[in-house]
Amino acid sequence: MRQKDKIFLESKNGYFGEDKNGKHAFGGQYIPEILFPALKELEKAYKEIFPSKAYQKELKMLLDTFVGRPTPLIYAANASKILKNDIYLKFEGLANTGAHKINNALGQVLLAKYMGKKRVIAETGAGQHGLATAAACAKLGLECEVFMGEIDVARQRPNVFNMELFGAKVSSVSSGSKTLKDAVNEALREWSKRSEDSFYVLGSALGPYPYPDLVRDLQSINSKELKTQTKLFFKGLPDVMIACVGGGSNAIGFFAHYLEEKVRLIGIEAGGIGEGIGENAIRIHSKNASEGIAQGFKSIFLQDSEGQLSLTHSISAGLDYGGINPQLAHLYEVGRVEFGSATDKEALEALQFFASNEGIIPALESSHALAGAIALCKQGIKGKKIIVNISGRGDKDIFITAKALTPKAWSAFLREEIKRIEKDLESPK
Structure with a gap:
């Protein structure tokens, strides 16, 4: 770790940090030539439209009146007593659509409108x-x-229904x-075909520059x-801040205004069901992960010796x-952010603990952060x-959590519900 590296919030020429040979570390633009004009157009919009008074004024209005910000900070009194520490929950689940994702999506769609685009494409994992x-x-x-992996379409059916309801x-x-990586690939292919009229709303702080900076800026409303x-x-600063880390948008937004403060920052990855390839999604502290280039940027990836992304797993x-x-x-490399992981089982246990003691149902993603706490x-x-x-609420996960926690009761309900649906379909209207 390069402890003396200075931590900047913004990237420098699209990169975060430099290696010992003076070369750029993480980030960049590793894309097909056909996409460079679209990224240059986006970069220009990020530097000129995004900071403009008109855009920022409309964005703030929409965040206040459409998203419902600010989201609450909740003191978890019962959990605090049990865990012998003062636990606070930043509850993004009360934002419109149920998660932090709306902060980024709304900002990018508004930017697309200011750029004169008529169509938006996106990828999604959890939905x-x-x-x-x-x-x-x-x-x-x-x-x-919206492009979505076939497996994710099946396990996140409520979100698919609601997306279609929105048109x-x-x-x-x-x-x-x-799954998600394949949805990203498909979205990038589509963007390369129709970049002149389409705007790609990337869902996490990933991909080629300027997406990591743009998404961080939009998500930093949290911190x-x-x-x-x-x-x-309380007076002063918190001692510890914990967030789950998939792609990293909720975490970097949550940490953004505390990067230069004396606060311990911890990211929790998906420990899944084991340590083998395809059994988890641990990138930091994994023997199966290494620096590489994929989907337009350089970072740490789970990949094979040929640079192909490995299979992953998380509940x-x-x-x-x-x-x-x-x-x-980069922040891990310079020692600013620590990383741990939580298994599927630990995430489910954390979900149950906070549901029964605090009256909230966190998303399974957020439950990993709670397990870390x-x-x-x-x-x-x-x-x-x-x-x-708490990056989101757990309504969307009911088909996963109910099956995992009460399989017999859930199975019986679904069988009866299918009978009711079939009966309604057979009945004359």
Whole structure:
């Protein structure tokens, strides 16, 4: 780790950090030549339209009146007593569409409108980004198509239904692992064909520059709000901040305004069901991960010796991406952000613990961060102020969590529900 590296919030020429030979570290633009004009157009919009008073004024208005910001900071009194630390929850699940994804999607769709684009394309894993993009397009009047892996379409059916309800076209991707990385590939292919009239709303702080910077800036509304909200509960800074890390958008937004503060920042990855290839989505601290280039940027990826992305697994569809945000990779390298992981089982246990003690149902992604907080408290620390980012609520996960926690009752309900649906279909109208 290069402890003396200075941490900047923004990338430098599209990169975060430099290696010992003076070469750029993470980020960049590793894309087909056909996409360079589209990225140059986006970069120009990011530098000129994005900071403009007109755009920022409209974005703030929409965040206040459409998204419902600020989202609350909740003191988890019961959990705090049990865990012997003061636990606070930044509850992004109360934002419109149920997760932090709307912060980014709305900002990008609004930027697309200012750029004169008529159509938006997006990729999605857990469905929350696709849902948020579809909602933003419905609000702002743009056509929307969302690419989603076939496996994710099956396990996140409620979000698919709602995306279509918003008027979006959901295109199932059956290639490769049929999950998020393949949805990204398909979205990039589509963008390369129609970049003149289409805007690609990338769902995480990934991909070629300027996406990692743009998405971070849009998600940093979270940590900006925290700077004010924490004053209602305590003086000074929190001791620890914890977020789950898939691609990394919720984490980098949650950490953004605290990168230069003396606060311990911890990212929790998906530990899945084991340590083997295809059993988890751990990029940091994994013997199966290494630096590489994929889907337009350089970062740390789960990949084979030929640079092909490996299969991953997580009970949460939003954490099973094979790569990680380039800025978070840099922040790990310089020792600013720590990383741990939580298994599927630990995430489910954390979900149950906070549901029964605090009356919230966190998303499975967020439950990994909560599992990280529980594990930290069990290490023996006491009296610390710990903020956990609840990146979304768990309504979307009911077909996964109910099957995992109450399989017999859930199976019986589904069988009876199918009978009721079939009976209704057979009945004359």
